[in-house]
Amino acid sequence: xxxxxxxxxxxxxxxxxxxxxxxVIAALFGPAITPLSPLEISVADRLQPPSAAHWxxxxxxxxxxFSRTIYAARISVQVAAVAVGIGLIGGILIGxxxxxxxxxxxxxxxxxxxxxYAFPAVLLAIVIMAGLGTxxxxxxxxxxxxxxxxxxxxxxxTAQGVLRxxxxxxxxxxxxxxxxxxxxxxxxxxxxxxxVQAAIGFAYAVLVESALSFLGLGAQPPEPSWGVMIxxxxxxxxxxxxLGIVPGAAIFISVLGFNMLGDGLRDFFDPQLRD
Numbered sequence: 347x348x349x350x351x352x353x354x355x356x357x358x359x360x361x362x363x364x365x366x367x368x369x370v371i372a373a374l375f376g377p378a379i380t381p382l383s384p385l386e387i388s389v390a391d392r393l394q395p396p397s398a399a400h401w402x403x404x405x406x407x408x409x410x411x412f413s414r415t416i417y418a419a420r421i422s423v424q425v426a427a428v429a430v431g432i433g434l435i436g437g438i439l440i441g442x443x444x445x446x447x448x449x450x451x452x453x454x455x456x457x458x459x460x461x462x463y464a465f466p467a468v469l470l471a472i473v474i475m476a477g478l479g480t481x482x483x484x485x486x487x488x489x490x491x492x493x494x495x496x497x498x499x500x501x502x503x504t505a506q507g508v509l510r511x512x513x514x515x516x517x518x519x520x521x522x523x524x525x526x527x528x529x530x531x532x533x534x535x536x537x538x539x540x541x542v543q544a545a546i547g548f549a550y551a552v553l554v555e556s557a558l559s560f561l562g563l564g565a566q567p568p569e570p571s572w573g574v575m576i577x578x579x580x581x582x583x584x585x586x587x588x589l590g591i592v593p594g595a596a597i598f599i600s601v602l603g604f605n606m607l608g609d610g611l612r613d614f615f616d617p618q619l620r621d
Contacts, residue, residue: 359610362545365603372416373423380413384570393586403588405578411588414570415596421571422600425486425564426551430544432490437497438540442528444498445505456502459495467492467550468557475563485564489554493547500543504536538615542608549604556597572597 372379381401388408396403402411440459444452462470474488508514509532517531558564559573567574572593579589 356610358606359614362603362605362607362610365599366548366607369419369423369600369603372419374420376417376420380410380416382410382413384409384414384417385568386410393582395586396588402592403586405575405586405589406582409568411575411592414575415572415592418570418572418575418593418596419600421482421559421565421569422552422555425482425489425555426548428486429489429493429551429555430547432487433493433497433547434540434544436490436494437499438501438533440494440498441501441503442505442532445502445509446524446528446532452502455498459498462491463495463499467554471554471558472561472563475558480563480566482565485555485558488558489551492554493551496547497540497543500539501536504539505532508532508535538611542612542615545604545608545611549601549608552597552600552604 386409388404391400391404391408392406394400394404394408400410400412402415404410405414440455444455465473470492471485471488474491475484478484478487514527514531517527522531555564556571556573556576559571560577561573562577565571565574567578575593576590579586579593582589
């Protein structure tokens with residue numbers, strides 16, 4: 347299939363996949379990669395610039411910035427995976443059932459999704475966490491709820507196209523059960539756009555998690571998180587600019603990588619976009 351794609355489109359998929367793999371490796375094997383503990387305080391080494399001992403410098407407590415950045419990838423990947431999973435499962439269930447049953451069922455669920463979709467993402471997450479409490483688990487739930495409307499609308503739109511196919515009519519004529527029809531006949535045929543949307547959702551989840559942590563609603567100090575690191579380093583930008591630049595660059599690379607992966611998957615699976 348790659349021979350039908352230009353080198354530019356293959357590059358999107360390759361670079362996005364490489365960034366994603368690197369993030370997963372950092373999340374899974376952080377302790378083996380980092381030279382120092384992300385929580386180890388050394389007042390004598392506070393605000394040290396990048397050097398051989400501390401590759402990306404140290405923060406105001408002497409903690410190694412490189413180690414904290416690598417460890418923070420674990421939080422971002424974990425939050426993104428759980429949040430996208432919640433959004434994907436909830437969106438599939440709502441979207442499939444709305445497309446299949448239609449009528450009042452469809453109207454009720456879709457207007458509910460429109461209501462959720464109307465709120466700004468970070469504001470809605472803050473409102474949800476105000477009711478659930480401040481913790482990483484609640485942050486995952488809040489971000490996951492934000493994702494449900496997007497996945498639901500995509501699943502509904504693509505499922506409506508599949509429901510018009512002749513093989514669905516044949517399945518209905520022989521009495522195939524509703525669960526089998528939805529999850530064995532329709533879902534596999536709408537999986538590709540949902541997978542592309544999930545890759546892009548990972549990028550957005552990283553941004554929202556970082557924003558919540560920056561506001562003090564996600565990861566809590568001293569736990570390393572890119573949002574927490576930016577919040578802690580914003581007062582030291584004149585003396586130690588790396589404290590804001592390093593976690594900001596990590597967020598930028600992660601979001602760019604997930605978006606490139608999503609674009610690459612879209613080009614790979616959609617024959618109309620092949621050069």
